[in-house]
Amino acid sequence: MTEEGYYYASNALAAPEHGGTHLDAPLHFWAEGESVDAVPLERLIGPGVVIDVRAAVAASRDHQVSVDDLLAWERAHGLIPPGAIVLLHTGFGAHWPDRRRYLGTEERGEAAVAQLHFPGLLPHAAAWLADTRKVHAVGLDTASIDYGQSKRFESHVALFRRGVPAFENVANLERLPAKGFTVIALPMKIAGGSGAPLRIVAVLDGPGSVKK
Numbered sequence: 001m002t003e004e005g006y007y008y009a010s011n012a013l014a015a016p017e018h019g020g021t022h023l024d025a026p027l028h029f030w031a032e033g034e035s036v037d038a039v040p041l042e043r044l045i046g047p048g049v050v051i052d053v054r055a056a057v058a059a060s061r062d063h064q065v066s067v068d069d070l071l072a073w074e075r076a077h078g079l080i081p082p083g084a085i086v087l088l089h090t091g092f093g094a095h096w097p098d099r100r101r102y103l104g105t106e107e108r109g110e111a112a113v114a115q116l117h118f119p120g121l122l123p124h125a126a127a128w129l130a131d132t133r134k135v136h137a138v139g140l141d142t143a144s145i146d147y148g149q150s151k152r153f154e155s156h157v158a159l160f161r162r163g164v165p166a167f168e169n170v171a172n173l174e175r176l177p178a179k180g181f182t183v184i185a186l187p188m189k190i191a192g193g194s195g196a197p198l199r200i201v202a203v204l205d206g207p208g209s210v211k212k
């Protein structure tokens with residue numbers, strides 16, 4: 001409440017590009033790649049599919065989603081459509097914000113890197129999604145599209161050299177069906193940004209509701 005008698009709220013914000021739910025622009029790991037403000041909207045709005053890999057991840061938290069995992073999904077649900085936004089459901093969203101469970105370690109900074117253990121996408125499967133299925137974007141409910149033990153971030157490179165952005169730390173995938181929804185994933189439009197905070201929602205087909 002101000003002295004003048006009206007209520008007023010306004011904050012200042014400073015944030016990393018790659019914190020919380022965020023978009024990785026191709027520029028993040030590919031020098032010629034698009035910055036976040038240049039990623040075409042067609043890559044950020046499209047038919048969504050959820051690949052449930054929770055069983056494999058329960059067996060190994062270092063699991064990397066493979067082409068076999070993707071083909072198993074297709075046997076049950078049909079081909080991943082061209083232009084799809086593919087969301088990998090590892091179950092790790094349930095661990096947030098417990099650092100040890102979500103990342104594999106409570107350490108921070110350089111000391112933590114060797115101790116990171118969380119699932120991701122195999123580099124070969126990343127290339128396969130872009131080349132054979134022509135997907136527009138890939139997201140998941142972990143901190144990185146490359147698994148925690150990655151040393152060279154080859155899945156990032158495989159996607160970004162092909163212009164495919166990644167969505168990381170995506171929440172609430174357990175609320176979505178395997179398919180039958182549209183993803184709208186609009187990042188903050190940071191000029192020259194390597195990534196940005198991301199507001200990602202799904203609109204279910206038919207007389208459905210909006211899921212954040």
Ligand SMILES: [Zn+2]
Nearest residue numbers: 024144145168
């Ligand atoms: Zn990333």
